[in-house]
Amino acid sequence: MKNFFGLTLAALLALAPAFAQAPKGWKMHTDHSSEASDPDAPGVDKFTVSGSGFHAVNPMAAIYWNPANTITGNYTLKGTFKLIKSMGYNEYYGLIFGGSGLEGATQSYLYFMVTDDGTYLIKRRNGTATQEVSPKTPSDAVKKPDSSGMATNALEVRVKPDKVEFVVNGTVVNSMPKTGPAGKTDGLYGIRINHQLEVQIDGFGVSKM
Numbered sequence: 001m002k003n004f005f006g007l008t009l010a011a012l013l014a015l016a017p018a019f020a021q022a023p024k025g026w027k028m029h030t031d032h033s034s035e036a037s038d039p040d041a042p043g044v045d046k047f048t049v050s051g052s053g054f055h056a057v058n059p060m061a062a063i064y065w066n067p068a069n070t071i072t073g074n075y076t077l078k079g080t081f082k083l084i085k086s087m088g089y090n091e092y093y094g095l096i097f098g099g100s101g102l103e104g105a106t107q108s109y110l111y112f113m114v115t116d117d118g119t120y121l122i123k124r125r126n127g128t129a130t131q132e133v134s135p136k137t138p139s140d141a142v143k144k145p146d147s148s149g150m151a152t153n154a155l156e157v158r159v160k161p162d163k164v165e166f167v168v169n170g171t172v173v174n175s176m177p178k179t180g181p182a183g184k185t186d187g188l189y190g191i192r193i194n195h196q197l198e199v200q201i202d203g204f205g206v207s208k209m
Contacts, residue, residue: 088116116151118142
């Protein structure tokens with residue numbers, strides 16, 4: 001699998017420090033920014049094992065997933081995201097689910113993310129196009145960075161028979177019918193980290209309901 005600059009994931013991860021290991025079986029798909037007002041940072045993305053979780057350093061936005069990680073029916077997807085470094089662009093980070101074709105031009109997935117300014121958003125991606133499922137919405141449940149520039153947010157998606165609930169730090173911030181753009185929840189699940197961010201991810205996983 002290649003990113004937009006023609007580098008394989010193995011080559012990218014080989015550039016990480018020698019003590020950091022790539023999570024076995026995981027893949028990456030990057031999104032290069034074409035906006036001069038919101039540019040990518042220099043360097044290449046690195047996604048490595050860190051303790052019992054993962055560590056992402058993202059000059060470019062990217063999704064990370066393991067092809068073995070698929071789920072159908074009713075389930076709960078969780079992950080705790082510790083923002084370590086942000087360049088001040090209010091870039092989002094969080095969970096993806098209901099995914100398919102993630103390596104290519106037909107990629108499709110839902111994503112639930114939060115950012116520095118205390119907002120969350122829910123979108124569906126199809127190829128290069130995105131569809132707003134829920135707009136950027138402020139919530140007191142979303143923790144903003146402290147004086148050190150760090151913030152920790154536990155995100156959760158609860159897929160039920162007739163609805164999907166979106167949870168931040170134990171608070172349901174949105175609940176919507178499992179129809180329309182939120183209707184496809186079966187498939188691959190993983191992580192999305194936008195550009196200009198460094199994030200630690202712990203407690204990532206899924207369980208059947």
